[in-house]
Amino acid sequence: MSGTLSPIDKAKFVAAKRAVDYVEDGMKVGLGTGSTAAWMVKCLGEMVRQDGLKITGVATSTRTAELAQKVGVPIVTLDEAKWLDLTIDGADEYDHNLNLIKGGGGALLMEKIVATASDQMIVIADLSKQVETLGSFPLPVEVIPFGWQTTKALVEETLVNLDVLGRDASLRMNGATPFITDEGNYILDLHLRRIGNPRQLSLVMNQIPGVVENGLFIDICDVVVIGNGDGSVEVRDINNGTVAHEQIDVVETDNLFVDIAD
Numbered sequence: 001m002s003g004t005l006s007p008i009d010k011a012k013f014v015a016a017k018r019a020v021d022y023v024e025d026g027m028k029v030g031l032g033t034g035s036t037a038a039w040m041v042k043c044l045g046e047m048v049r050q051d052g053l054k055i056t057g058v059a060t061s062t063r064t065a066e067l068a069q070k071v072g073v074p075i076v077t078l079d080e081a082k083w084l085d086l087t088i089d090g091a092d093e094y095d096h097n098l099n100l101i102k103g104g105g106g107a108l109l110m111e112k113i114v115a116t117a118s119d120q121m122i123v124i125a126d127l128s129k130q131v132e133t134l135g136s137f138p139l140p141v142e143v144i145p146f147g148w149q150t151t152k153a154l155v156e157e158t159l160v161n162l163d164v165l166g167r168d169a170s171l172r173m174n175g176a177t178p179f180i181t182d183e184g185n186y187i188l189d190l191h192l193r194r195i196g197n198p199r200q201l202s203l204v205m206n207q208i209p210g211v212v213e214n215g216l217f218i219d220i221c222d223v224v225v226i227g228n229g230d231g232s233v234e235v236r237d238i239n240n241g242t243v244a245h246e247q248i249d250v251v252e253t254d255n256l257f258v259d260i261a262d
């Protein structure tokens with residue numbers, strides 16, 4: 001199959017293509033989840049197949065593991081890898097401090113474990129993910145199924161004392177049944193509209209019994225690569241304070257149009 005990338009796919013693709021420049025021979029790489037991360041896995045697959053790049057990947061979801069296998073990126077478990085050089089992942093929102101909301105695809109738990117076990121985390125995104133203040137995107141909170149309604153009530157009650165605008169939590173559904181994460185849990189989506197203090201919110205959420213993890217990534221991301229539909233990218237590095245603008249060559253080979261997981 002071949003075709004022309006839509007502007008949004010091109011934005012995701014160029015962000016991914018620029019981010020894989022950070023990957024070097026011998027590295028252990030965390031592989032994110034989602035439609036943007038899928039492009040990154042495909043780019044790495046091409047580098048492995050065509051350039052003989054030698055890397056080991058750790059997947060953040062079963063669907064990323066399946067895609068990695070399909071495109072030829074060798075996968076091990078996090079326990080086998082122990083520590084990673086780099087994780088590349090998408091995000092649902094990022095702010096100017098490179099704090100993130102993640103988990104729109106339900107993979108936040110493994111994503112946070114893998115990113116935290118990495119020397120560096122690079123987020124790939126298009127400009128639509130950029131926000132002044134986190135919270136327009138509903139914050140995913142992973143909870144264990146046992147007593148989830150009690151956990152939901154506790155979460156909503158706790159939000160009353162926090163700097164947020166909305167306080168409703170909804171159980172994420174998959175058709176008529178609850179959405180189940182790879183780890184067998186449920187997701188509550190918190191409709192907060194504005195998160196005034198993401199660090200505090202993250203700490204408080206994770207103290208509620210039944211909450212496994214929340215989708216706020218605070219001080220975890222080092223670099224964001226923002227792709228645009230015209231093939232340009234912006235690379236922001238929070239540690240050294242640099243911002244670079246570049247143009248990425250997009251050669252639309254048939255390989256690009258191999259079916260991807262998301």
Ligand SMILES: O=C[C@H](O)[C@H](O)[C@H](O)COP(=O)(O)O
Pocket residue numbers: 032033034035036037089090091092101102103104105106107108111262
């Ligand atoms: O659980 C899913 C992940 O956090 C994704 O990385 C996030 O939802 C962004 O996905 P996409 O690149 O498809 O917008």
